[in-house]
Amino acid sequence: MFLDRSHAGKLLAEELKLLQGPDTIVVAIPRGGLPVGAEIATALKAPLEIILSKKIGHPANKEYAIGAVSLSGLVLELQAAEIPKSYIEEETKRIRKVLQDRQEMYYHNQTPKPLTNKTVIVADDGIATGNTMLSTLELISRESPKKVVLAIPVAPESAIKKLKKSPYIHQIVCLKIPGLFNAVGAYYHHFDQVSDRQAIEILEAHRNR
Structure with missing residues (x-):
């Protein structure tokens, strides 16, 4: 059991020490991944960024991801071929508006650091199915x-x-891989929702260090 997300981040940082270097960037999945990523970035003396993406849910079940959208990209799973293009276009437009608002909220006038030729550590507070993470x-x-x-x-x-089958990942560091998995929150003593305000405070505190 992890005490909270910060505790989990500190434990992960111990496993990632060898990745410390000038070309390393920590990218957190907002919002729950930010407390985790902040601890890793602090320990590795690395910049902390966020990846602004959001899943596209199946029209019959919004929780079932058929792809993911970022401000500049769109990734669709094979099963999305069965979904009307009009639905995907409308969802993409709607999601990008949400992401644009979030980028302005999180970054203000700052620009995210480019990831080209960097060692990118992608941090989250846990994964249930992995579908959305694959798209991200x-x-x-x-x-x-x-x-x-x-x-x-x-x-x-x-x-x-x-x-592990993904061509987009070079290494996975996961502290607990339970045989009988419950919800991610079941492995934390404290798993309160992270608000936008808390997420922004974490980002700004790290930038000011």
């Missing part, structure tokens, strides 16, 4: 990083197997 990692790969390392406190074995 494909979006990251389009920026041509040198190496992509996925750092997560907990994920089921099925998700890890799926992620």
Whole structure:
């Protein structure tokens, strides 16, 4: 069990010490991944950025991801071929508006650091199925990083197997791979939702160090 996300991040940082260097960037998945990523970035003396992407849910089940959208990219799973193009276009437009608002909220007038030729550590607070993460990692790969390392406190074995097959990940660091997986929050003593305000405070505090 992890005490909270910060505790999980500190434990992950111990496993990632050898990746410390001038070309390393930590990219957190907002919002829950920010406390995790902040601890890793602090320990490795690395910049902390976020990846602004959001899944496209299936029209019959919004929780089931058929792809992911970023401000500049779109990744679709094979099953999306069965979905009307009009639905995907409308969802992409709607999601990009949400992401644009979030980028302005998180970055103000600052520009995210480029990931080209960098060692990118992608941090989140846990993974359930891995589908959305796969799409997110494909979006990251389009920026041509040198190496992509996925750092997560907990994920089921099925998700890890799926992620290991991805051509977009060079290394996975996962602290707990339970045989019988419950929800991600079941492996934390404290797993309160991270608000936008808290996420922004974490980013700004790290930038001011």
